[in-house]
Amino acid sequence: MRHYIIPIFIPHYGCKHSCIFCNQRKITGRDTPVRHQEVQAIIDEHLARITEKRHIEVAFYGGSFTALPLSMQSELLEPAYTALINKKIHGIRLSTRPDCITHRILENLKKFGVSIIELGVQSLDNTVLEASARGHNALHVFQAMNLIKKMNITCGIQLMPGLPLEDWNSLIHTAYGVIKLVPDFVRIYPTLVIANTQLATRYDDGSYKALSLSAGIIRSAYLKLFFEQQGILTIRTGLQATEDLDKGNIVLAGPYHPAFGEMVDSYIFYCMLAHFIESILPMDKNDPIIIHHHSRDTSKIRGISNQNIKQVKHIYGIDHLILKQDGHNKDEIGFEYNNLYYVLNKKMIFFI
Numbered sequence: 001m002r003h004y005i006i007p008i009f010i011p012h013y014g015c016k017h018s019c020i021f022c023n024q025r026k027i028t029g030r031d032t033p034v035r036h037q038e039v040q041a042i043i044d045e046h047l048a049r050i051t052e053k054r055h056i057e058v059a060f061y062g063g064s065f066t067a068l069p070l071s072m073q074s075e076l077l078e079p080a081y082t083a084l085i086n087k088k089i090h091g092i093r094l095s096t097r098p099d100c101i102t103h104r105i106l107e108n109l110k111k112f113g114v115s116i117i118e119l120g121v122q123s124l125d126n127t128v129l130e131a132s133a134r135g136h137n138a139l140h141v142f143q144a145m146n147l148i149k150k151m152n153i154t155c156g157i158q159l160m161p162g163l164p165l166e167d168w169n170s171l172i173h174t175a176y177g178v179i180k181l182v183p184d185f186v187r188i189y190p191t192l193v194i195a196n197t198q199l200a201t202r203y204d205d206g207s208y209k210a211l212s213l214s215a216g217i218i219r220s221a222y223l224k225l226f227f228e229q230q231g232i233l234t235i236r237t238g239l240q241a242t243e244d245l246d247k248g249n250i251v252l253a254g255p256y257h258p259a260f261g262e263m264v265d266s267y268i269f270y271c272m273l274a275h276f277i278e279s280i281l282p283m284d285k286n287d288p289i290i291i292h293h294h295s296r297d298t299s300k301i302r303g304i305s306n307q308n309i310k311q312v313k314h315i316y317g318i319d320h321l322i323l324k325q326d327g328h329n330k331d332e333i334g335f336e337y338n339n340l341y342y343v344l345n346k347k348m349i350f351f352i
């Protein structure tokens, strides 16, 4: 059954921190607190619109839900919980900070039927967390995850490659830390420079260098592939495009693109193509390479605007690449070349 999310944006209200990349008003499009009646109205409005059978979830996004006073958390959750017990929705999820999780808070969330928590982890490198003024360290993340798991609540994490002082070593350290955390899923949001943030000031004075689009794609692809190989699902790469983000004066720098997730997937397939070709070098460039694959992978193999194919042809001087959709599994390519047949899947590709 397809998912339907009823999003409720909780702005910066309640959060005592000031992460250098954060301007929640710009990201969520709100700057005033949400109250009980408003939550009720948003849920009613969405439910009235849904005509097909869907798995419906109410999702509290945008701020640090569990940093709100407990009474306000209960006030906001109550309409969602009523919809849940009346079987009008199927789940309640929220996002929050790792250092705003206690046993008491989790008991209250359980009482109101919350089944999924997303932790804004961003990095597991304390130097990066400090440079980003996160106000928590990696230990808080492990403690929070431990408590959440003990309560049998599904827990996902959000990561932000590209924060100040992050380099490849730091990113790899984070990736291995995530494996130890064993989250139920991951979202990867490369760091963007949003207007009116401390990061924007640092970007302007030259003390922060934003990731380029290609660097953001490569770091995200590394994380996604590494997690996938360890059995951890990445459910999103790149922020969802919104009217606000697309305006042009909100995202000042950083790897933002409405098709970012697609670009990451295409890059992983580019790596598979390049990996195979490197393994048969030196090759006879007149011999065709036939790329057998699942029909759902064709656009990822081609890349946006056929970029992967053009690049492979350009870099390796290959003239004859033939794409053939057939019985291969998704995420697997069969390469036919010179009377030989090689099969590669995503588990066989390594970045480093």
Ligand code: SF4
Pocket (backbone or CB within 6 Å): 011, 012, 015, 016, 017, 018, 019, 022, 023, 024, 062, 063, 064, 097, 120
């Ligand atoms: S914890 Fe979240 S809401 Fe608070 S300042 Fe940081 S990013 Fe913004």
